[in-house]
Amino acid sequence: MKKSAHYLKLPTKNKRNRKKKLRKKMLSMFYFILAPIVFNIVTARNLQHLRSVTGYAYGYLSDCPGNENPIIMSEDSLRKLRIKVIGAKMTSGWIKKKYNYYQMNEMGNDPTMDYSRKTVLFISGYFDNPDFAASRIMEYSYRLLGYNVFLLDMHKFVEHDYPSVTRNLPAIGKHTAEMLYNLTQQNVGFDPKKFEMVGLSLGGETISFIAKSYKALSGVKISRLTALDPSGPCFRNRGPDRRLDKSDADYVEVIGTNIDGLGIATPVGHVNIYINGGEYQMSDIYWMPCEMFCSHIKVFEIWFSALRNQDSFIAIQCDTMQQARDKDCYDRKPFVTNLLGLKVDKTKHGIFYLATTYNYPYYMGEKGLKRENEPVHNLLKATNKADIVVV
Ligand SMILES: *[C@@H]1O[C@H](CO)[C@@H](O)[C@H](O)[C@H]1NC(C)=O
Secondary structure, rough: HHHHHHHHHHHHHHHHHHHHHHHHHHHHHHHEEEEEEEEHEEEHHHHOOOOHHOOOOOOOOOOOOOOOOOOOOOHHHHHHEOOOEOOOOOOOOOOOOOEEEEHHHHHHHHOOOOOOOOOOEEEEEOOOOOOHHHHHHHHHHHHOOEEEEEEOOOHHHHHHOOHHHHHHHHHHHHHHHHHHHHHHHHHHHHOHHHHEEEEEEEHHHHHHHHHHHHHHHHOEEEEEEEEEEEOOOOOOOOOOOOOOOOOHHHEEEEEEOOOOOOOOOOOOOEEEEEEEOOOOOOOOOOOOOOOOHHHHHHHHHHHHHHHHOOOEEEEEEEEHHHHHHHOOOOOOOOOOOOEOOOOOOOOOOOEEEEEOOOOOOOHHHHHHOOOOHHHHHHHHHHHHHOOOOOO
């Protein structure tokens, strides 16, 4: 009896040992394989930020097959490519002139131009025209700063389906560069080192093609390009020779306000400033959404404000685009800042995050450098600040 009991007991003990071993094995398996998943589910915030789980945004209209095929501009079309000139010497009563591709000798003699000053060429976006508001406002802003202003009139080439319009850009760039190079050769004083271009949206890509062609013609780079949420659709996946790039000019600044939608996320400039993370902007109307178009054009109001408040938009450097998107650059070491606008330190290259308020004039000054003032988080917190709510 005793023996048999002992005999019976043995396998039970072995079984228990095996069970123990198995449990141990399963536990270690849990730690190695399952625990990270459970951890991510429990801490839902981390799961949300795990890009391997949510995937990466491909971006709106990233590829446009066929839009890199060649295009030829007819003689008649070139008559419609024009530069409107508002020189620093313009007096009231002067009727502003537009010069087309074949009128460069006349443009060289425009009496309002003061070539001892800086000159800026502004290009607005898709479906726009230099006689409309955006160009007029930029003309006014830069004239206040003492600049000569050129406005590119390419409206005949941008009033079609967007993907076909993007196909026109290299040709627009080539011929506009020929016009500028013609000025250079006339020795009237046009100096590419005193010349800047500012482009809004589609204009932000157009200035790149002008700069590339001007460089090819003259061997000289233009001094500065400022791209205001330059178009990402149809350009997003192109290489640097087929879209805006820092190699286009001595200094290229990019300001992003809708980088996965109508703008571009690649940090293509020397200084790349992402407003409130660059993905979406805040609305002027409380928590109401500021979606793609709203976020995209917000860059214009911010640049307008930055031209008048040159010390007030202070951006913080980030190590990665992810940190900029996540508004998580406050603790970066070393803590490096730069100014949005004409007082930017052109030697401090990289990715920058800039917090703004909801309303004009948007800047936050030094306040914007502290995490506790991060505006989106604070807005959301304010809507739920009561401890207990009775509904
Ligand atoms: C500049 O363009 C005009 C036409 O607009 C042309 O007559 C002239 O030859 C050009 N000059 C140069 C140096 O290319």
